[in-house]
Amino acid sequence: MEIPDVIQDEAFRRISRADKLVMVASGKGGVGKSLISISLAAILSDIGRKVGLLDLDVHGPSIPELFRTDRLVRATRFGFEPVRLNGMELMSLGYLIGSSPVPLGGEEKSSLLRMMIALTNWSELDYLIVDLPPGTGDEMILAVRALKRHPRSGVILVTLPSRLSLSVVERALTLLRDEGVNILGLVENMSYLKCDGRIVRPFGSSDSSSLGVDVLGNIPLDPKMEEAFILGQVPHKVSEEIRRSFLTIASEVERRL
Ligand SMILES: Nc1ncnc2c1ncn2[C@@H]1O[C@H](COP(=O)(O)OP(=O)(O)OP(=O)(O)O)[C@@H](O)[C@H]1O
Ligand SMILES: [Mg+2]
Structure with a gap:
């Protein structure tokens, strides 16, 4: 007799409250996945x-710290109530595990991810944006398998224009394709830096389009971004150029889903 997977069914019901679902992945850490998601x-x-x-970043959830919303999440009989802030609904692994560096085993991480996907009490949404677990390990695969069941879902891959980052992203891309995930495109982050009127490319100028995936947009490296990010002010307190890049990426996502 086959036992019905009620967690999986509930996960599908909950994510289906969003009309569209966008996963943000990178393969490599520290390339700006959380910044792009937010x-x-x-x-x-x-x-x-x-x-x-x-x-869903199991190693360093960013949302509680960046939005200064530590531990505000409530568990009710409807599940976890997301934090409502600036017109958005936020849910982070950090709300469940707190900010202290608790060592979590593989099984614990997986069950926390399952719970968050299956038990967050979202309203009816236009978009659910998901900051995926980093890398291409078990947690990332677990999340992707649950989330790709959404009929209007897709993934954005974040990369630097460096050979190393692109080769890691290429591996993530192969894995995501094997999983049958809809690939929306690449975002190239930290593409260039404007320095005394000159354009400098600190991470190289490898061609992101060489991966055969559409490049949805480029974000320059801007020292002011770090401050805005830490204060929870991206993408508002950033240059007009960067804001326009984010708008382009958002409209590309809208067009593709
Ligand atoms: N375009 C940019 N210009 C300047 N700083 C940036 C830019 N993009 C990201 N950063 C900074 O780089 C750092 C890493 O960004 P972020 O945390 O978004 O990366 P991540 O891929 O989510 O990392 P992790 O793998 O640790 O989750 C942050 O301090 C962020 O402020
Ligand atoms: Mg992150």
């Missing part, structure tokens, strides 16, 4: 979409 969510919210943001 910025995309905020820009879509700015243009009137109802947005949920789910932070």
Whole structure:
């Protein structure tokens, strides 16, 4: 007799409250996956979409710290109530595990991820943006398998224009394709830096389009971004150029889903 997987069914019901679902992946750490997830969510919210943001980063959840919303999440008989802030709904692994560096075993991480996907009580949303677990390990695969069941879902891959980052992203891309995930495109982050009127490319100028995936946008390296990010102000307190790049990425995502 086959036992019905009620967690999986509930996960599908909960993520289906969003009309569209966008996963943000990178393969490699520290390339700006969280910054892009948060910025995309905020820009879509700015243009009137109802947005949920789910932070599944098991190693360093960013949302509680960046939005100064530590431990506000409540568990009710409907599940976890996401934090409502600036017109968005936020849910982060950090709300469940707190900020202290608790060592989590593989099984614990997996069950926390399953719970967050299956038990977050989202409203009816236009978009659910998901900051995926880093890398291409078990946690990332677990999340992708649950989330790709959404009929209007896709993934954005974040890369630097460096050979190393692109080769790691290429591996992630192969894996995601094997999983049958809809690939929306690449975002190239830290593409260039403007220095005394000159363009400098600190991470190289490898061609992101060589991976055969559409490049949805380029974000320059801007020292002001770090500050805005830490204060929870991306993408608002950034240069007009960067804001326009985020808007382009958001409209490309809208067009493709
Ligand atoms: N375009 C940019 N210009 C300047 N700083 C940036 C830019 N993009 C990201 N950063 C900074 O780089 C750091 C890493 O970004 P972020 O945390 O988004 O990466 P990540 O891929 O989510 O990392 P992790 O793998 O640790 O989750 C942050 O301090 C962020 O402020
Ligand atoms: Mg991150």
